Each structure stands twice: as C-alpha cells, then as structure tokens.
Amino acid sequence: MTWTCDLVEARLSDYLEGLLQGPERAEFEAHANSCADCAPLVASVRSLVVEMHSMDELETPPRLVYSILDKTLGPRETVTGWQGFLNVIRGLATPKFAYGAASVMATLIIILGASGFSLRKSKLADLRPAAIYQTADRGVHRVGAACVKYVSDLRVVYEIQSRLRQDENNLQTKPEELLPKPSPEKIPGQTDEYKPSQPRQQNRANEVSRQLEMLAVELPMLSERSVR
C-alpha cells in the first residue's frame, strides 16, 4: 500500500491515538518523516493535542449555580414585614436552638453565681472588673476555709470513732483490766488526770468520746420522748 499525503492526513488521529499497528504504523512513519508537507503537519497536530489535553477546566462563576436555581425552581421569595418577623421566630423555635440557648443560660448563671453577682442587689459598680475580682476572690477564700474546716472535723470524728472501737475491743478482750487498780504514786503538785505522754488532741478525743457515750445512753430516752 502506497501512503500518500491525503492518506496520512486521513489517518493522522488514528496514528496519534495509537490505533495504527505493525506495518501500517511503520509505513505511516516512513512517509511522514520523508514528506516535507506531512512532517510539520504531524508535529503541529501532535503538539496541539498535547496542549488541549493539558488545558484546565475553567471554574464556574460563583453566581451561576444560584442563577440556575432561580431559573429552574423560580426566584426565591423575600418576605418582609410581620410575615418575615414570624418566619424568623419560627426559625428560632427549633429544638436545636432551644437546647443551645438553655445551655448558654445555664453557663452564664453558673459563672455569675461563682463570681458573686446577685441580680436582686445588683449595682452598676458590681460590674467593674476590680469589684468582680474582689468578690470572686472572697468567694474562693470562703469556700477554701469551709473545705479546710470540713476536713478537720472529719478527722476529729474519725479519731473519735477509732478510739471508741478500740475501747470496745479492749472491753471484750481484757475485762480484768477494767478492775480498779491500786492508785499509782502521786507526785506532789500534779493532778490525777495529768498524762504527759499523751498529746492534747487525744485528751480532746477522750473527752468527746465520753460525751458521746453519755449521749448514747441518753439517746433511747430522747427517742422514746419523741415517739410519745
């Protein structure tokens, strides 16, 4: 088969897209390389196709989608006046918005309460940053002191309870120890209750435990009275 310029031109896209195989491709190339008219044509079409394949798509204008929606679904209605106001209210009355508003309010109340701001006795001066800081600082110290007191009370109660438990154990295990003992030698100038080895706090615990024992004896009477 003899390849003419017309035939090369007709099969040019087939060649560029790899549809020519074997002897056809070789004959095409043989003519295209030797022909002064076909060689530049093949080169320019090849580079043109490469250029077109590398051309990027254009971005759509931003307003195009809205214009299409307006044209297909009709223009969006713009409601004014009372109807518009009602639409806004209707939009706000959604569960999502209500939950959000409630959580924001709760947070605000907690923050205001912690900072010591009172709505009943509110003054303009209370809103000064220095005043808010002082109130908050005072509140923090008050809470801190209450915590310390609570912990120390707990400690005393624990000590009382442990002492009582210890005494009960002693009563069960060694009743003979409760028998009266001969009084030890008295040191002149000292009372009977003086025990230098015990700390003061233990003395206080012993005292409280005695009072508790008395209360425990009294308690059935009190409870009987309350029943009556």
Add this chain to the structure above:
Amino acid sequence: MRRHSRRIFNICYRFTGNRTEAEDLSQDVFLRVYRTLGSYRSAHGGFATWATSVTRNLLIDHYRRTKRDRITDSLDDKMPVVENKESAGRRPDEQALLGELSMQVQSALTRLSPELREAVILRDLQQLEYAEIQTVLAVPEGTVKSRINRGRIELARILQQMGVRPA
C-alpha cells in the same frame, strides 16, 4: 449539580468563546434539562451524556439563531482596525483566566465550523470516549472519527495562520 454545571459551562465557553454567553447558555441548558427530565432514559447513556446531548443541541440552536449577527460582525471585521484581532473583545479577566497559548487555542476554536468544533471540544477538551461522542452527536463512529481528525488538522492550520506554533 456543581459538577455538572462546571462541565456544561466549560462546553458552552469553549464553543462560544464568550463568558457571558456561556453563563446564559448554561442556565438555558439546566432549564431544558429540568423541563425534559421525564424524557431521560438510561438508554441515552449516563445522565452526564444525556445532559451533554442537551447542551450540544442548545449550542447548535444558538449558533443558528445568531448566525446573522455573526455575518454582520464578520463584515465589520473586514474593515481596517488598529487593535489586535485576537485580544479584541476579550475582557482582561478572561485573559487572566486562560494561559497565553490556551487563549490562542480558544480563539482558533471559535473559527472552526460548528460540526468540527463540537467534535474537538468533546474529544480533546472534555476527553469523552468515541462511543459517548457518538451518542451525543447522534452520528456514526466513522463520522465522529473523521470530524475529530479534520477538526484537529484545521485547528493546527488556523493556529499556524495566526503565527502560533505549539511547542
């Protein structure tokens, strides 16, 4: 919708070479798609192919409708003008949008006959398969191949006349 609108806008722009016209035509395409959605069948190929067919038909209608205006314009073009023909009428934002060579290719595309232009756009710019182009243009595969080949050669010659040589 954004994906389809981008593709349709690109086809319209490559065919007309005018951004405003492409926007208007894209809107018309979607309006027609919206109205004739009931006539869509999967036998037409995918939705994208069907929408491309609608676009092509609308572009050909538009081309025929505005033919008279273009004849008048071409007569005006023959009058001596000082400014460069390629850059005339193209807005600066459009020039910035396209590269130098892409702009010249775009300019050359608008000088092709509509049959060759649409075939080249669908194959080399939209990179559709031959079977899809056959469905869109509703012509046999041999005709599709022939139009693409002639379109490419014609385009290369136009660029050569414009003094543009793609590297």
